[in-house]
Amino acid sequence: MSRLRTLVVVLGDQLDLEAAAFDGFDPAQDAVWMAEVDEESTHVWSSKQRIALFLAAMRHFAQALQAAGRPLHYRRLDDPGNLGSLAAELQATLAKLAPQRVVMTAPGDWRVWQSLQAVVEGGGLALEIREDRHFFSTVREFAAHAKGRKSLRLEYFYRELRQRHDVLMHEGQPIGGQWNFDADNREAFGPEGPGPVPPRATFEPDALTREVMALVETRFAQHPGTLASFAWPVTRAQALHALHLFIEQRLPLFGRFEDAMWPGEPWLYHSQLSAALNLKLLTAREVVQAAEAAYRTGKVPLESAEGFIRQVLGWREFVRGIYWTQMPGYLERNALDARQDLPAWYWTGHTDMACLRDAIAQTLAHGYAHHIQRLMVTGLFALLLGVRPQQVHAWYLAVYVDAVEWVELPNTLGMSQYGDGGLLASKPYVATGRYIQRMGGPCAGCRYDPAQRTGDRACPYTTLYWDFLMRHEELLARNARMALQVKNVARLSPAEREAVAQRADAIRQGRVGKPA
């Protein structure tokens, strides 16, 4: 038997038969390698939903590879002798198969890239990394855009990409005469709530997925969350169907209610496509094209199509560029010198703060929360409390089904925790409980009052907001976008400052915000 020519490494978030790693693939000479390993579910305390999604999608992709006639070496988590890490498993495979070369599509995680590269190089080969065509832009293009800029802003990069890829453009100008419809996209629901919302797109687990779910329930019994509601798309066909349902049912109102919340409504008008995108069951291009086509055929208003495209063509590409140009140092950044531990109840939702209880409960039930819940409920509380960004990062990476480090870390450490000191966001996203109330949070059913800063009923967000401004007054005074907020804090009397600081201490010590 002749020696294997190419071993194509496929990771759990690279489930695309058309990926660059397969260019030139010859089943007679080449083979694919995939491995399920404990380390990927335990390096952070991954939720059951997240583990089940990755494993179920990987096993379905293995079937697709076999159906496509591509020889596959697949290591299951429950295979006897599974070595527990990608590096150890790959090393053993290299020793057994002795391929002439090892190829993979660019991975989504610095740690994994480093460890696989070390193994391949240790075996006397070079790891050939190919461009991830799934994205519109390359890291090199982002680096060129970023060169010489003191701070990086989504808006400029987004406009460049709109022009370069001719998305929502007409004769070189943005359709509708403006790039941005954010001002139209900040509506909250009235007191009557959202009314009937389209049902979540659900995919009944098949036998293969149920097998994975049983494995997760036994092997990761102590991990956070539950699997009862598991219904994520795990194949490309399902992901395409989910995209179709989103475009038809949710996209028309996506823009208008992009920032809105409502108790008991986890999905609202959000696409729920992030996991399918990040696992590469869908490409960013087809998702953007579908949204643009819906606008051009008059199915959805411009502000919805643009609002959605801004997230995928804009934010998603932008944070990827930040991650790969800033790692590995980015992971350690802590510009506000935040040192508090993440409250233990982030893993259970056992708190008497209704908004946090709801957002965490839904996160544990589905592995999902929409952007405003992540940024302005769980993220905001951690920022105001002063939690070490690395602990906040470990939580977000663990609990969400769409969490892969290239997208999770810049969002968490940069956008939500201001840990990079303003590289990604022009100012810290801080607000009182009134913001949560205004956007539809469950304040009416909460024991706290978002309008109160001090006293027994003061909303912890509101207290901590003022405490945050006081603690970082000097630093924030240097930021023109924070001028108004800094001016307000300067007006507080010494007695008011003392009362805020005392209650903030009580919150930090866990004497306020106790289990419900």
Ligand SMILES: Cc1cc2nc3c(=O)[nH]c(=O)nc-3n(C[C@H](O)[C@H](O)[C@H](O)COP(=O)(O)OP(=O)(O)OC[C@H]3O[C@@H](n4cnc5c(N)ncnc54)[C@H](O)[C@@H]3O)c2cc1C
């Ligand atoms: C603290 C924090 C952590 C986050 N962690 C992740 C993560 O691990 N993985 C992840 O995919 N997104 C993450 N996001 C971004 C965003 O919250 C999710 O992409 C979104 O909530 C997923 O739900 P959806 O598919 O219904 O999104 P929609 O609201 O329907 O948005 C459409 C798509 O746009 C993309 N998108 C939207 N916002 C962002 C963003 N800020 N950055 C990158 N892509 C974006 C996603 O692919 C999403 O599917 C995080 C945001 C915050 C504030």
Ligand code: SF4
């Ligand atoms: S009052 Fe404060 S803690 Fe309670 S739900 Fe509103 S914002 Fe959250």
